[in-house]
Amino acid sequence: MAELQLQHLDKIYDNNVQAVYDFNLDVKDGELIVLVGPSGCGKSTTLRMVAGLEDISNGHLLLDGRDITQAPAKDRDLAMVFQNYALYGHMTIYENMAFSLTLRKENPNVIHKKVLAAAEILDLTAQLNKKPAQLSGGQRQRVAMGRAIVRNPKVFLFDEPLSNLDAKLRSATRREILLLHKRLNATILYVTHDQTEALTLADRIVCMSMGHVQQIGTPLELYDRPNNIFVATFIGLPPMNMFNTVFEDGKLKGQGFEVELTQEAKALLAKWNGKPITLGVRPEDIAEGGSIPVRVTTNENLGMTTLVHGHMGKNSHVTAKFRDWASYREGDVVNVHFNKMHFFDPETTNAIRKEGN
Amino acid sequence: MSEDRFTQLDRMRYTKNTASSRLALLAIVFDVLFFISLYKSDVGTYYYTALIGASIIYNLVFMLATFLCSEGVKNYNANYSYVMFGLGVGQIIRIFILPMQAHQAVVANQQVMGDAQFIRMVIYLVASALCLFAGAIINLNKSRALKAHIASLQA
Numbered sequence: 001m002a003e004l005q006l007q008h009l010d011k012i013y014d015n016n017v018q019a020v021y022d023f024n025l026d027v028k029d030g031e032l033i034v035l036v037g038p039s040g041c042g043k044s045t046t047l048r049m050v051a052g053l054e055d056i057s058n059g060h061l062l063l064d065g066r067d068i069t070q071a072p073a074k075d076r077d078l079a080m081v082f083q084n085y086a087l088y089g090h091m092t093i094y095e096n097m098a099f100s101l102t103l104r105k106e107n108p109n110v111i112h113k114k115v116l117a118a119a120e121i122l123d124l125t126a127q128l129n130k131k132p133a134q135l136s137g138g139q140r141q142r143v144a145m146g147r148a149i150v151r152n153p154k155v156f157l158f159d160e161p162l163s164n165l166d167a168k169l170r171s172a173t174r175r176e177i178l179l180l181h182k183r184l185n186a187t188i189l190y191v192t193h194d195q196t197e198a199l200t201l202a203d204r205i206v207c208m209s210m211g212h213v214q215q216i217g218t219p220l221e222l223y224d225r226p227n228n229i230f231v232a233t234f235i236g237l238p239p240m241n242m243f244n245t246v247f248e249d250g251k252l253k254g255q256g257f258e259v260e261l262t263q264e265a266k267a268l269l270a271k272w273n274g275k276p277i278t279l280g281v282r283p284e285d286i287a288e289g290g291s292i293p294v295r296v297t298t299n300e301n302l303g304m305t306t307l308v309h310g311h312m313g314k315n316s317h318v319t320a321k322f323r324d325w326a327s328y329r330e331g332d333v334v335n336v337h338f339n340k341m342h343f344f345d346p347e348t349t350n351a352i353r354k355e356g357n
Numbered sequence: 358m359s360e361d362r363f364t365q366l367d368r369m370r371y372t373k374n375t376a377s378s379r380l381a382l383l384a385i386v387f388d389v390l391f392f393i394s395l396y397k398s399d400v401g402t403y404y405y406t407a408l409i410g411a412s413i414i415y416n417l418v419f420m421l422a423t424f425l426c427s428e429g430v431k432n433y434n435a436n437y438s439y440v441m442f443g444l445g446v447g448q449i450i451r452i453f454i455l456p457m458q459a460h461q462a463v464v465a466n467q468q469v470m471g472d473a474q475f476i477r478m479v480i481y482l483v484a485s486a487l488c489l490f491a492g493a494i495i496n497l498n499k500s501r502a503l504k505a506h507i508a509s510l511q512a
Contacts, residue, residue: 094371109364112371128371 002064002077002154002187003029004050009059011045011211019045021211023059027155032181032188036198037208037234043191044159046208050189051080051157063154079148080157083164085140087132087147093119094128097146111150118149121183122176138169145180158190162197174200195235199223207231229349232280232342238307238319241286243279244346247272252279256313257292259338268354269343277352280342283307286320290337294318296328308334366506373431374499380492381427381441385420387485388448392416394478395455412455419444423489430492433500438493445489448482456482 004027011020020042027033035043048054050061052073061069068076087096094115101111119125122142132140141161148156161177162170178201181188192198198205199219207214207222207230215227226232226240233239245252245259247269252259259279261269269277292312300307306326312318320336328334343352395412423444429437460468460475 092371108368109361112364112368115371116367 003027004155004187004189005060005062006046006050007060007062009046009049009061010057011042011049011054012057019211020049023213025206025213025216027187027189030185030187032186032190032201032203033206034198034202034204035189035191035206035208036195037193037214039193041208042211043193043206043208047080047157047159047189047191050155051078052076053080077154078157079151079153079155080159081141081144081148081161083160085132085144085164087140087143089132092129092131093124093135093143093146096132096143097128097150100147100151114150114152115146118146121149121180122146136169137165138173141165141173142176145177149180149184154187156186156188158188160192161190162192162194170197177201195237199235205235207234209234225351225353226280226342227351229278229280229344232344232351236282238283238321240280240282240342241318242344243281243312243316243318245277245279246275247277248274252277254279254313254316257316259292259341261341265341265343268352272352276346278344278346278349280344281318281338282340282342283319283321285338285340286318286322286336287339288322288326288334288336290335292336292338294320294334294336296332296334297330299326299328301325301327310334366502369433369499369503370507374433374496375431377430377438377441377492377496377499378427380488380495381423381430384444384448384485384488384492385423385427387481387488388416388419388423391478391481391485394474394481395459408455408458412451415447415451419447426492430496433496433503435497435500438497438500441489441493441496445486445493448486448489452479452482 004025006023006025006027009020009023010018012018023042023046025033035046037043045054049056052068052071056069059069060067063076063078088099091099097115097118098111101114115128116125119128122145124139124142124146127135127139127143132143135143141164144161158177162173165173174197177190180186181201190197190201202219204216205219205222206216209230215222215231217225222231222235226235229242233242243252243254245254247253250261250266252261294308294310294312296308296310298309300309303325304323306322306324308320308322308326308328310318310320320334344350345352392412396409422440426437426441426444430441456470456475456478459470460472462469
């Protein structure tokens, strides 16, 4: 396996539309990096630049210290797994998996051993004589992965590989990818728009928006210490609640509600007295009991948890995630408190943190 | 058994017998060359016209049967080898019917088929037959080996 370095990558199309701005990332050996963001944020373009399917407008791409910026895709020693599997329908699974090695004119006996080993890893041995049309979506995706594995590439590239699968299969295949990563200790660059995939799979997540990297960090860092409002609202389901408030007299005052702060939070916001602050609270950090009244509009029971939607004060929509089964009706008032709060500068949208953090 | 030999046999569980299949298709190609050569010659009398009619029908049957064999041997089915042997023998027998009779026939003091054309047609038929024999033998050997290999895996 290998280390991959993306240095100041830009992608500017011929019509002067810039899809990726100054992308920097060091992927360590054996690391699983997930590029996550909404549609059109440039994550797939970045992956395609790495794969050699798109030209790199500016910047450098290094694989194990070797500059492969201008190298053709076939010489990069990377294997890509596509969303639509890209299997050859007229070939059997065995032939699909062996195809790239056959093109390289490798010894047929060596190809056979590699294909059987990959099929064993992916539990596809019984399917080797079948055609892709005879397999389920999850099995086809495993074949696509198998085709990548037999090449023994330095880096695996996954472009939204689970998007075509239903929810149950997606969850199962996600676990398989995770097991595969651990088993092969492979360096993987994985693109998805699904934050659940990102949080469950990644060693580190690169969160992107509008072609810019918003934050790079471990899943916990992005969840617990988001850099800005975009990351805060993109990571986490349901998304983080955002309230427009003003910091006055040691309290955050919104339209028709006030939030008491801890001494630590007051110290953090000392310089912001009288200024507007965006308060972020995750639905799971809102708990029943407290001094903040929420007027319930809808109540969604999910079995283990209950999502309660309502309004705080005059016009601030809030979603709370309560443990256990709760049966609130429209118009009920629930008093809540916030276990954890995030503060953002409404002007820059950046998180307000202690200096030096 | 060496590891290489084992892998070679094991590969047959997942790969097709393309060698036999391609030889069968090559036999069709030689047959096509044969009848292109035959039909462009003027064989004259009603007797030969009738023979050519039968030859056309046989060619159609031959091509269909050989194509089916080329598909059948892909999956190491030994029965198709016997059919290919039969078709190969048929190609040899054909040498003694139409090209030879036409070669020996003289109409209005003129030879119906020249020596060069006759030799060319014999070569096409022999080549077609050889392809069928070779394909059949390869398939027979491979199908037996594969059968024994699968039996050893199951044992």
